[in-house]
Amino acid sequence: MAERFTTNPIINTRDIAPSRPDLVVECILNPGVFHFENKIWLLLRVAERPVQKEGVVSFPILKEDGSMEILAFEKNDPNLDLTDVRMVGYKGKTYLSTISHLRLVCSDDGVHFYEPSDFPTKIFGNGPLETFGIEDSRVSFFEGQYHLTYTQVSESGVGVGLMRTRDWQTFSREGMILPPHNKDCALFEEKIEGHYHCLHRPSGIDLGGNFIWIAQSPDLLHWGGHQCILRTREGWWDSARIGAGAAPIKTSKGWLEIYHGADQHHRYCLGAVLLDLKDPSKVLKRSHDPLFEPDAPYEQTGFFGNVVFTNGHLVNGDEITMYYGASDEVVCGAKLSIDTILSKLG
Numbered sequence: 001m002a003e004r005f006t007t008n009p010i011i012n013t014r015d016i017a018p019s020r021p022d023l024v025v026e027c028i029l030n031p032g033v034f035h036f037e038n039k040i041w042l043l044l045r046v047a048e049r050p051v052q053k054e055g056v057v058s059f060p061i062l063k064e065d066g067s068m069e070i071l072a073f074e075k076n077d078p079n080l081d082l083t084d085v086r087m088v089g090y091k092g093k094t095y096l097s098t099i100s101h102l103r104l105v106c107s108d109d110g111v112h113f114y115e116p117s118d119f120p121t122k123i124f125g126n127g128p129l130e131t132f133g134i135e136d137s138r139v140s141f142f143e144g145q146y147h148l149t150y151t152q153v154s155e156s157g158v159g160v161g162l163m164r165t166r167d168w169q170t171f172s173r174e175g176m177i178l179p180p181h182n183k184d185c186a187l188f189e190e191k192i193e194g195h196y197h198c199l200h201r202p203s204g205i206d207l208g209g210n211f212i213w214i215a216q217s218p219d220l221l222h223w224g225g226h227q228c229i230l231r232t233r234e235g236w237w238d239s240a241r242i243g244a245g246a247a248p249i250k251t252s253k254g255w256l257e258i259y260h261g262a263d264q265h266h267r268y269c270l271g272a273v274l275l276d277l278k279d280p281s282k283v284l285k286r287s288h289d290p291l292f293e294p295d296a297p298y299e300q301t302g303f304f305g306n307v308v309f310t311n312g313h314l315v316n317g318d319e320i321t322m323y324y325g326a327s328d329e330v331v332c333g334a335k336l337s338i339d340t341i342l343s344k345l346g
Contacts, residue, residue: 001344002292002322002334007111009298009330016046016115019101019122020068023048023060026098027303029325032139033246033312034146036168039106040314042113042323043123043137043148044331047098059088060099062131066124071095085304086328096153100133101125104168110314110321111333120169129154129176134161138311140187140247147220149185149198152176160185160200162220177221178202184212184243186311187220188255188280196220197280199244199257210241212259212273214281227281230259230273237290238271239263245310248275249320253342255280258291258322260309268307269293270324272341285345292334294326302327 013025026049031042050058050070057080058072073080073090081089088095102123105113115121125134132153140147148163148171157180164172178185184201191197195216203210212230215223232239238261248255255275262268271287294306310324320336 001340002336004296005111005333005335008296008332009326010111010333011042011044011105011113011331013329015113016044016103016105018048019046019124022050022070024051027329028331029328030136030309031312031323031325031331032137032148033314033323034139034141035314036106036146039108040110041104041106041168042312042331043139044103044105045100045135045137045325046103047100047133049098057082057088057097059095059097061095062099062125062133064128064131066126068099093155095155096132098133099125100135100153102134102137102150123163123171125152126173129156129159130161131155136183136311138186138246140189142187142189147187149177149187151183157181158183174221178215178223181205184260184311186244186247186257189247190250192216192280193278195225198223199248201241201243203241210243212242212244229275229281229283230286232261237261237263237267237269237293240266245270246313248280249313249315249338250277251338251342254284256338256341258310258313258320258341261290266304266306267294268309270308270310272345274342274345285342287344288346289344291336291341291344292324296326296332298330298332299326302329304328 027047031044079091104121107113129152135151137150152161159176159180160178162174162177181203186199188197216225217223240262242261245258248257269290270292274285276282294308305327313322
């Protein structure tokens with residue numbers, strides 16, 4: 001179904017310098033993908049934290065003015081909860097063990113990437129809704145602009161932000177377009193029946209769950225017409241949570257969306273769903289079996305193992321070049337065929 005790059009992982013933590021000398025890069029993951037100036041670019045999520053000292057857990061947060069503060073707690077403190085490597089719990093509050101920003105890298109061949117020295121490459125969280133960082137950007141290009149939907153994280157919650165740029169030098173930050181708890185927002189790259197559309201993932205508490213929804217907008221800022229279109233499936237590979245990947249791909253059969261699904265053991269796989277061309281709230285077909293599973297060693301072992309997660313790809317005719325995060329630590333690539341995916345949908 002998918003052909004992995006023979007050079008995987010193509011980007012490791014050692015390949016990216018930390019944003020400041022007192023931090024270390026723990027994870028490189030989940031890039032947005034686009035073409036610009038005859039190169040292939042990835043907008044990486046870079047997760048950092050201080051060098052960990054014996055007996056102490058420390059992690060950074062951003063203040064509202066953009067400056068960084070390092071919090072540290074003794075590991076033997078009974079108020080400390082470290083059961084999830086991605087989180088730090090302390091006295092009823094939850095923090096992230098790392099803080100993420102977005103980092104641009106480019107390539108001439110789509111395999112060997114570098115951070116250009118003559119280009120602004122770092123995008124950091126800013127303001128009260130991004131004090132725990134920004135994560136997992138999807139990049140969509142339409143109407144002459146690149147549109148970046150990304151996850152804004154703070155102690156107030158997790159929501160969807162929007163930035164726009166034409167030149168990757170200057171950015172228009174539009175703020176939070178979908179409030180907490182929400183993430184995995186993928187924009188359709190053209191209007192449908194006169195409206196913009198997006199897939200997004202609000203999370204239900206007690207009622208509902210981690211399902212994929214669709215919404216429409218007149219201006220990309222104000223969203224309505226929300227409908228739940230895809231739910232988790234008990235006992236399946238996508239039983240615990242699902243979420244959209246990159247921008248849906250327009251085919252003659254419908255809008256093809258590659259999405260991630262996780263089970264109760266936090267094993268993340270990729271599947272696909274086909275949506276109606278004129279009314280993408282209508283689900284036409286959906287994967288029974290995963291298209292892509294964490295089978296390679298670098299996908300099974302890492303910061304958080306048994307994970308493949310994509311939010312970026314390039315399309316050339318029938319071929320999808322998919323870039324994905326593996327084990328929440330490294331970035332990899334794979335090739336897929338649109339026709340083959342469509343033939344496997346139930």
